[in-house]
Amino acid sequence: MTQDTLRSRLIMAGLEILQEKGLAALTLRACAARVGVSHAAPAHHFSGLPGLLAGIIAKGFTQFADTMEEDRNSAEQTPIGRLCGLCNGYMRFSREHPALFTLMFNTSGEVDTDDPAFCRASDRAYNLLHETCTPYLPVSPQSAATEVLVWALVHGLATLQHSGRIVVTESEGETPTIEDLLRSLPLKLHT
Amino acid sequence: MTQDTLRSRLIMAGLEILQEKGLAALTLRACAARVGVSHAAPAHHFSGLPGLLAGIIAKGFTQFADTMEEDRNSAEQTPIGRLCGLCNGYMRFSREHPALFTLMFNTSGEVDTDDPAFCRASDRAYNLLHETCTPYLPVSPQSAATEVLVWALVHGLATLQHSGRIVVTESEGETPTIEDLLRSLPLKLHT
DNA sequence: CCTTTTTACTTGACAGTGTCAAGCTGGGTG
DNA sequence: CACCCAGCTTGACACTGTCAAGTAAAAAGG
Numbered sequence: 001m002t003q004d005t006l007r008s009r010l011i012m013a014g015l016e017i018l019q020e021k022g023l024a025a026l027t028l029r030a031c032a033a034r035v036g037v038s039h040a041a042p043a044h045h046f047s048g049l050p051g052l053l054a055g056i057i058a059k060g061f062t063q064f065a066d067t068m069e070e071d072r073n074s075a076e077q078t079p080i081g082r083l084c085g086l087c088n089g090y091m092r093f094s095r096e097h098p099a100l101f102t103l104m105f106n107t108s109g110e111v112d113t114d115d116p117a118f119c120r121a122s123d124r125a126y127n128l129l130h131e132t133c134t135p136y137l138p139v140s141p142q143s144a145a146t147e148v149l150v151w152a153l154v155h156g157l158a159t160l161q162h163s164g165r166i167v168v169t170e171s172e173g174e175t176p177t178i179e180d181l182l183r184s185l186p187l188k189l190h191t
Numbered sequence: 192m193t194q195d196t197l198r199s200r201l202i203m204a205g206l207e208i209l210q211e212k213g214l215a216a217l218t219l220r221a222c223a224a225r226v227g228v229s230h231a232a233p234a235h236h237f238s239g240l241p242g243l244l245a246g247i248i249a250k251g252f253t254q255f256a257d258t259m260e261e262d263r264n265s266a267e268q269t270p271i272g273r274l275c276g277l278c279n280g281y282m283r284f285s286r287e288h289p290a291l292f293t294l295m296f297n298t299s300g301e302v303d304t305d306d307p308a309f310c311r312a313s314d315r316a317y318n319l320l321h322e323t324c325t326p327y328l329p330v331s332p333q334s335a336a337t338e339v340l341v342w343a344l345v346h347g348l349a350t351l352q353h354s355g356r357i358v359v360t361e362s363e364g365e366t367p368t369i370e371d372l373l374r375s376l377p378l379k380l381h382t
Numbered sequence: 383c384c385t386t387t388t389t390a391c392t393t394g395a396c397a398g399t400g401t402c403a404a405g406c407t408g409g410g411t412g
Numbered sequence: 413c414a415c416c417c418a419g420c421t422t423g424a425c426a427c428t429g430t431c432a433a434g435t436a437a438a439a440a441g442g
Contacts, residue, residue: 038421088374142367156347176333184330186377229392
């Protein structure tokens with residue numbers, strides 16, 4: 001357990017509200033009420049709502065990176081196996097924490113993206129992707145092509161499924177999984 | 192010009208606010224004020240905020256489909272040329288209408304997704320993608336694989352660029368464009 | 383032509399939100 | 413002991429969406 005400061009308790013409360021009641025229910029006052037303090041208490045630990053959101057998102061990116069790392073490391077330890085594992089973790093996180101995932105990737109201005117904890121956690125998640133892509137040659141002349149390709153692919157699929165625009169069919173005759181798509185890519189190992 | 196009813200004028204006002212001041216400024220009362228009616232007038236034409244948003248989004252999808260169709264039809268008329276044109280339109284729309292794009296693909300519950308106009312416009316946009324992908328074989332056993340691959344790719348890239356997570360470098364030595372990525376895919380024509 | 387109803391909108395209220403200013407309170411420092 | 417100051421509370425403000433009641437004008441019915 002992290003420190004039991006009011007700051008961290010407010011972040012925990014926010015994550016719980018997000019998980020239980022969704023994004024619309026996540027308010028400063030609701031977090032304060034759940035922790036049992038007055039509605040203006042959070043302002044002494046965060047710079048308003050944007051600051052609290054940044055704290056919640058930072059924690060979210062840590063859990064996100066944990067999920068990806070876990071699934072990557074428990075997969076078959078080949079380049080493509082690790083990549084599929086990582087992306088399965090990406091998809092799993094977006095499925096298991098839909099509201100948090102939306103919040104994390106929907107920073108439409110009202111969240112403080114300069115928060116140091118946010119940057120650290122966000123960078124860690126990105127580095128996982130970067131590492132897992134290093135065995136591969138760029139798929140086009142641009143040096144970052146492969147990781148951009150993989151990232152855009154998995155992020156787009158997660159987002160579109162999560163918003164109901166691509167429905168995951170049980171019969172699996174129609175809709176491909178992220179693993180199907182990744183294995184269809186022309187990825188080539190270095191030398 | 193569409194009909195000058197209050198309904199359509201409110202939708203237009205919403206689109207303008209979205210473009211000028213962003214998503215956070217889009218409120219029922221702001222739309223009503225811009226049109227010059229009282230704050231409760233919109234309730235007689237939409238079922239509350241979710242209904243107004245559905246109307247705005249429906250108009251947004253129409254413009255979105257127009258943009259894609261335009262860029263697709265003015266591109267080189269080969270299967271890959273048309274596909275690149277379509278996706279360039281996708282990217283262009285997300286760049287030119289960031290707030291509207293966020294609203295359209297971020298229906299986190301507070302928008303009425305049963306609105307018939309919304310469904311019609313949304314279906315039209317999807318059908319453009321579907322059509323443009325039909326010349327190609329599925330990239331994996333799943334019949335919808337190619338269009339899901341393309342859609343996830345372009346949508347992910349648009350979303351990640353739009354939220355600043357992938358920055359478009361001018362030097363173009365690092366970051367690939369959607370066209371680079373599409374042309375790197377192993378797409379095969381039918382027979 | 384007069385009455386009635388319906389539609390389109392206004393006005394006013396309500397609970398909820400984030401934010402700010404002022405006040406309290408208890409523990410540490412001079 | 414006096415002080416002060418971080419941590420929290422209380423109360424207010426402007427803003428939001430939504431609802432109920434009222435109004436004015438157009439449409440409908442006789």
